[in-house]
């Protein structure tokens with residue numbers, strides 16, 4: 362039976378350390394500030410943005426939640442980003458995704474100052490990630506890497522299979538694993554024999570957004586399973602991309618949903634916002 366990698370517990374430990382660092386920074390006259398921007402009223406996005414604001418406030422950070430109607434134009438959103446780029450009380454800007462279809466998300470993400478890009482989605486920061494330079498690392502993949510480290514998983518020489526190729530999770534997490542000397546395979550909807558690929562993995566990172574798509578009997582005995590999926594099934598139930606109970610019988614360690622990668626995503630956002638504030642305070646922002 363697998364060990365559970367408890368994202369909530371790891372997140373709490375990191376947040377306690379971040380709170381102490383926020384206090385120290387405040388004693389030097391700097392309060393880290395995060396602006397979240399939500400366009401429209403997608404219920405899941407509303408929950409995530411609220412959680413981000415609450416998490417900031419709990420740590421003593423300054424947070425501003427900006428909501429705009431679903432009909433907002435790209436120009437209006439770009440003007441807002443420009444204001445936030447020039448606001449000295451704001452060190453981090455986060456535009457909640459997805460955006461409504463009339464808005465080109467790439468153009469909006471590129472408008473965020475790279476020094477305030479705490480999501481790590483600006484092409485400048487993506488380029489630095491690709492080339493292995495220090496940068497804001499995208500929050501969910503960053504959280505995955507911290508969880509693997511906390512679970513004592515050394516990736517060097519391991520076969521890592523990432524299922525999913527999104528810009529938010531699949532691609533960056535694959536790069537981060539490569540940076541730690543894993544042999545990485547990225548699988549997607551056109552991959553032939555997905556079960557066979559997964560069965561060859563020492564570490565499986567599932568980020569497809571399809572409820573329980575990765576079957577328990579695809580998991581190799583002793584593999585580590587990181588489930589990034591947060592899928593709502595019915596009114597209230599949340600499930601991951603992996604068939605949890607069956608996978609846990611074969612894996613050596615596995616993340617639950619909820620309480621796995623999700624809480625780490627917000628924790629790494631807090632971490633990045635604090636770093637952005639420190640850099641601004643030292644004149645490097």
Ligand SMILES: Nc1nc2c(c(=O)[nH]1)N[C@@H](CN(C=O)c1ccc(C(=O)N[C@@H](CCC(=O)O)C(=O)O)cc1)CN2
Nearest residue numbers: 409456457458459480500501591619620621623624626
């Ligand atoms: N600008 C961004 N947009 C989106 C990102 C992102 O990193 N930046 N990621 C996802 C959603 N997301 C953060 O925004 C996110 C998803 C899940 C959780 C989380 O804590 N989940 C909990 C369950 C919460 C619940 O009850 O719904 C868990 O898994 O335990 C946090 C953040 C898309 N958009």
